Amino acid sequence: MPTVSSTAQRSPIFSASTPTSPSFDAEHLLDGLASTGDLASLGIQAADEDRAFADVVVRQIEYADTLVLWGQSPERAFDTRMMPILLQQMAPRAVHIRVDGD
Numbered sequence: 643m644p645t646v647s648s649t650a651q652r653s654p655i656f657s658a659s660t661p662t663s664p665s666f667d668a669e670h671l672l673d674g675l676a677s678t679g680d681l682a683s684l685g686i687q688a689a690d691e692d693r694a695f696a697d698v699v700v701r702q703i704e705y706a707d708t709l710v711l712w713g714q715s716p717e718r719a720f721d722t723r724m725m726p727i728l729l730q731q732m733a734p735r736a737v738h739i740r741v742d743g744d
Contacts, residue, residue, distance in 0.1 A: 665703045665710035666729070668722050669706045672715070673698040712741040 677695040683687045684695055703709065709729050715722040726740055 647659050664706055665712060665723075666703075667712040668711055668715050668725055671699075671711075671719075671725060672721055680690045691707075700732070703729060706733055708737045708739065709733055710741060 675696055677699075679695050680693060681693055681698065686695070688698075711725055711729060715725075726738060729736075730738060
């Protein structure tokens with residue numbers, strides 16, 4: 643499970659280049675969406691530390707105007723192929739960019 647010490651640091655799952663244009667690491671995205679930890683237990687400083695990490699990831703996707711998906715899920719090729727479809731369903735109005743490779 644990812645850990646970061648503050649919201650200013652990069653998460654292995656996503657990094658916000660701008661508030662409305664997050665980029666997502668294909669290797670960790672599904673883990674973030676399935677995470678059951680809250681922000682406080684993961685060491686993430688936030689105003690509402692009772693929120694689940696997965697909720698933050700979902701909101702980043704839903705409210706983005708541009709999504710960048712990069713990398714591969716090394717153990718789950720099927721998941722890597724399905725992630726663009728999942729992101730398209732979650733944020734249909736966003737511009738979707740796929741960057742292959744690391």
